[in-house]
Amino acid sequence: MTYDPSMRVLTVLELLQSRERMSGPELCRRLEVSPRTVQRYVARLQDLGIPVESTRGVGGSYRLKPGFRLPPLMFSADEALSLALGLRALRLLGLHALTPAAASASAKLARTLPRALSERVQSLQDAVQLDVAPWVLAADAAALSQLLAAMEAGHPVAFRYTARSAVSSEREVEVYGTVHVYGRWYAVGHCRSRRAIRSFRLDRMEALSVLEGHYTRPPDFDALAHLRSTLPDALGGFEVEVHLHAPLEQVRPQFASWGVTLSALPGTPSSGQTRLLARRERLEPFAAALLGLNCPVTVQRPPELRQVFAKLAERSAQAAQVSRAGATPADEAQTVQPVPFSQSARL
Numbered sequence: 001m002t003y004d005p006s007m008r009v010l011t012v013l014e015l016l017q018s019r020e021r022m023s024g025p026e027l028c029r030r031l032e033v034s035p036r037t038v039q040r041y042v043a044r045l046q047d048l049g050i051p052v053e054s055t056r057g058v059g060g061s062y063r064l065k066p067g068f069r070l071p072p073l074m075f076s077a078d079e080a081l082s083l084a085l086g087l088r089a090l091r092l093l094g095l096h097a098l099t100p101a102a103a104s105a106s107a108k109l110a111r112t113l114p115r116a117l118s119e120r121v122q123s124l125q126d127a128v129q130l131d132v133a134p135w136v137l138a139a140d141a142a143a144l145s146q147l148l149a150a151m152e153a154g155h156p157v158a159f160r161y162t163a164r165s166a167v168s169s170e171r172e173v174e175v176y177g178t179v180h181v182y183g184r185w186y187a188v189g190h191c192r193s194r195r196a197i198r199s200f201r202l203d204r205m206e207a208l209s210v211l212e213g214h215y216t217r218p219p220d221f222d223a224l225a226h227l228r229s230t231l232p233d234a235l236g237g238f239e240v241e242v243h244l245h246a247p248l249e250q251v252r253p254q255f256a257s258w259g260v261t262l263s264a265l266p267g268t269p270s271s272g273q274t275r276l277l278a279r280r281e282r283l284e285p286f287a288a289a290l291l292g293l294n295c296p297v298t299v300q301r302p303p304e305l306r307q308v309f310a311k312l313a314e315r316s317a318q319a320a321q322v323s324r325a326g327a328t329p330a331d332e333a334q335t336v337q338p339v340p341f342s343q344s345a346r347l
Contacts, residue, residue, distance in 0.1 A: 008033070012041045013050060021063040080113055080121045088125070091132050093180050097141035136183035137203050144178065144202060147187055150210045151175040154217070156192070159208040161200055164237075164281070169193070173200065174215040177223025188223040190215075199227050237281035238302045245296035247272030254293060283308045 008031055015022055015030065027038045042062060045052050051065035075083070087102040087109075110118045150157050157175060162168045175189040176197075185202035244251050248264045251274045255262065265273040280286045287308045290297050299305050 009041050009044050012038070013045060016052065016062060016064050019063075021061050024060040024062070027062065075113065075117070077117060077120060080109065080117060081124055083109055084121050084125055085128065085130075088128075088130055092130060092136065094132075094136050094139040094183070094185065095141045095144070096138055137185075139185045139202050143205060143208050144185060146208055146210065147175055147178060147202075151178070151189075151217070154214045156211045156213060156215060157208060158211055159200075159205040162204045162206070171200070172211065173198070174217075176217050176221045178202075179224050179227050181224065181227060186223075186227055188227055197226065199230060237279055238283055238304060240276070240278045240280055240283075240286065240302065240305060241300040242276050242290065242305070243298040243300060244274040244276055244290075244293065245298070246274060246293070248274045251276075251293070251295075284312070287312060 011031060012027065015027065024035055024038055028035055031038065031041075033041075042052050042054065051068050053063055053065055055061050055063075084106060087106050090098050090102050110122065113121065147157060156172055158170070158172045160168055161171050170193070172192040173187065173189045174192070175187050177188050179186045179188060179199075186199045187202060187205075188199045189197065191198040243265055248262060249272075252262055261277040263275050263277075265275045278286070283302075283305050287305060291312070299309070
């Protein structure tokens with residue numbers, strides 16, 4: 001069995017905290033190292049200010065100075081719940097591969113907490129369900145970890161990138177930051193091939209590798225601010241403007257907060273209308289969600305959105321005809337209830 005050297009040092013500390021005294025040979029056997037290596041680990045702990053005392057004799061022994069104990073991790077109920085829910089929320093960021101690690105960390109957290117607090121946190125967790133929104137794309141957690149490690153070490157990365165136009169290109173990038181926004185992970189940095197700052201979606205990267213060499217990140221670079229300023233171009237797709245024949249106060253709660261700008265439409269009657277601005281790669285699910293609002297919609301742009309509504313109308317008419325052809329009189333007497341927007345696709 002192999003250990004990382006730093007983990008071995010921490011293991012020595014854990015063992016000494018769990019025992020009043022441990023002999024040198026016993027530490028050697030537990031760590032599978034030589035007596036000289038154990039001495040180095042103990043010296044490292046002493047350098048860190050941990051009062052490890054040693055006794056001479058056959059094999060020698062080690063102990064922590066009487067009365068010394070590292071303070072246990074102490075969390076308030078709110079802090080413990082925040083950690084527990086934060087671990088569960090990783091899937092909301094598209095990091096499904098980290099689910100096992102999050103479960104392991106949650107188990108460790110539960111063991112750390114006092115029993116009463118652990119039971120309370122578990123009870124609160126059981127009462128909460130978190131669902132992944134349909135617009136969140138799954139992200140490669142290993143690739144994200146590789147990007148972060150390269151960025152921390154100041155090493156550029158290389159990858160093959162497929163743009164929204166389906167054109168692929170080889171890129172070398174000095175990553176300045178990573179951002180999760182609008183359900184996607186982005187890397188933002190200086191693209192050497194384009195000689196400019198660019199943003200790249202993680203799900204469009206392939207064959208990621210870390211290059212030799214070193215660069216220095218600008219200390220005040222704000223990756224999120226840069227991405228927001230260029231996001232319309234980054235998102236691609238269609239610029240959408242529609243007028244909803246409903247007041248802003250009624251419309252606002254129906255929308256997911258991402259990528260939608262709402263404002264009261266000037267000059268409308270007292271009942272009020274709302275202007276909606278957005279950018280979408282796919283218009284059909286967006287149009288279907290608009291229909292779920294149960295209010296009149298006027299399309300300003302793009303014209304393709306009107307075509308999508310026309311196709312939806314044709315399919316709805318066909319579905320209605322099929323239903324009537326095979327319906328019984330009792331079926332015909334039933335009233336079709338509109339689907340609440342909360343059950344339809346979010347915008």
